[in-house]
Amino acid sequence: MTQPTMIETNQTEGIQKMLAEAGYSQQAIQYYIEKPHMGSIPDAELKSEMTGTCGDTMGIYVKMNNGTIQDVKYEVMGCAGAVSAAMAAVDLIKGHSLEFARHLNDGDIFKVLEEIPVKKHHCIQLAVKTLHKAIDEYLNPA
Secondary structure, three states, X not given: OHHHHHHHHHHHHHHHHHHHHHOOOXXXXXXXXXXXXXXXXXXXOEEEEEEXXXXXXXXXXXXXXXXXXXXXXXXXXXXXXXXXXXXHHHHHHOOOOHXXXXXXXXXXXXXXXXXXXXXXXXXXXXXXXXXXXXXXXXXXXX
């Protein structure tokens, strides 16, 4: 039984080293490895999906409770930058109002991530745009 744990630990250490060398902060790496807010919410009031210019795709699910964001999950088909940006976005908006979440911007997420490679900054934009699209569709149904 110790064999799988040892392999898993070695893989995680290898991923951490690779991402750190690529320019990701420890916070961004932790989000990517743990993926704390990855998944879907079947009864979410807000749902949306976007594909970024690089081909990464994000889906977002938001569960409300009395005007407050109770839970948020992202499904991400993309790189470490996309995953870490989406996970950081959740930590910033969970427990707040939709109005608060609508004002979330790229800089807010970048502050949480501390550092990601410059060529991955578009991933932060995708996380924000996916969130804003879900809020806009919810507040202004077609």
